Amino acid sequence: MNKKYALAIHGGAGTLVKGLMTPKKEAQYKAALNNALEKGYAILENKGSAMDAVEAAVKALEDSPLFNAGKGSVFTNEGTHEMDASIMDGKTLAAGAVSLITGIKNPVSLARDIMEKSDHVFLAGEGAMRFAKSLDYSIESPEYFYDALRYQQWQEIKDSDSFQLDHSVKKDSKFGTVGAVACDKNGTIAAATSTGGMTNKRWGRVGDSPMIGAGNYANNKTCAVSCTGSGEFFIRGVVAYDVSCLMEYKGLSLKKAASEVINKRVLDIGGDGGLIAVDTNGNIAMPFNTEGMYRAYKTSEGEIEVKIYKE
Numbered sequence: 001m002n003k004k005y006a007l008a009i010h011g012g013a014g015t016l017v018k019g020l021m022t023p024k025k026e027a028q029y030k031a032a033l034n035n036a037l038e039k040g041y042a043i044l045e046n047k048g049s050a051m052d053a054v055e056a057a058v059k060a061l062e063d064s065p066l067f068n069a070g071k072g073s074v075f076t077n078e079g080t081h082e083m084d085a086s087i088m089d090g091k092t093l094a095a096g097a098v099s100l101i102t103g104i105k106n107p108v109s110l111a112r113d114i115m116e117k118s119d120h121v122f123l124a125g126e127g128a129m130r131f132a133k134s135l136d137y138s139i140e141s142p143e144y145f146y147d148a149l150r151y152q153q154w155q156e157i158k159d160s161d162s163f164q165l166d167h168s169v170k171k172d173s174k175f176g177t178v179g180a181v182a183c184d185k186n187g188t189i190a191a192a193t194s195t196g197g198m199t200n201k202r203w204g205r206v207g208d209s210p211m212i213g214a215g216n217y218a219n220n221k222t223c224a225v226s227c228t229g230s231g232e233f234f235i236r237g238v239v240a241y242d243v244s245c246l247m248e249y250k251g252l253s254l255k256k257a258a259s260e261v262i263n264k265r266v267l268d269i270g271g272d273g274g275l276i277a278v279d280t281n282g283n284i285a286m287p288f289n290t291e292g293m294y295r296a297y298k299t300s301e302g303e304i305e306v307k308i309y310k311e
Contacts, residue, residue, distance in 0.1 A: 004281060007041045014290045069085075069178040098210060104137060214231075228275070
């Protein structure tokens with residue numbers, strides 16, 4: 001019997017006010033999601049690994065200026081870009097994570113290199129940059145990451161103490177974190193997440209995206225999860241691992257566990273957002289408690305979906 005394989009991706013969750021999204025913009029987002037989906041899915045189709053698939057899908061999203069990761073990252077309080085990413089292999093529980101890096105075109109690839117080429121899981125800031133340079137990563141100039149809309153977002157609040165999560169202000173602004181989860185033909189799963197953080201963030205703030213167990217987690221016993229939303233709450237709720245725990249210890253299905261965490265537990269502590277998850281049978285769950293979440297999935301049984309709003 002051929003095992004079902006599947007890939008799901010997200011490009012952030014939050015306040016997506018329908019009236020503010022022009023048809024043209026909506027088409028651009030859907031095209032970018034579809035492009036990332038096809039890149040990752042092609043790898044699964046050709047018997048590639050879940051790890052390769054999630055990395056390829058996230059790289060495609062990082063390369064699009066539409067999302068707050070890689071090329072489209074938001075401005076910090078100092079007018080720079082600080083990016084975070086993580087990746088995890090469900091078969092071995094190996095993981096790599098990176099935080100507070102600048103000038104790296106694809107932070108998700110650096111996270112994978114940390115996992116495979118260092119003895120560590122998590123590197124940050126200056127040290128992570130030194131590690132990247134030791135592997136001959138090219139450092140992009142700030143212009144590569146410059147985006148007019150992101151700059152405008154920052155200009156509006158840069159002299160204040162307020163910071164802005166992408167989805168907390170009702171306007172036509174670009175969204176948060178990107179991520180991918182996959183189940184390959186061998187039934188191995190993986191998850192990857194990448195973000196540019198929050199506009200005007202200060203003091204080296206780190207969200208949930210690079211934190212294994214909070215914003216990203218994969219375990220072949222249960223599921224692979226990539227989160228997006230109000231990072232502080234996802235860290236406190238250890239959200240990604242919580243979904244896995246409900247499956248492992250309570251015996252909940254992927255759908256029930258994911259829904260319980262997003263539609264109850266995160267809300268109970270005051271957070272909002274969503275997640276994408278896949279189990280080793282290729283089942284997918286994509287719950288969110290906000291108005292929308294950029295999301296897409298494709299399975300070997302011919303199911304394909306690219307969506308933005310709630311049904």
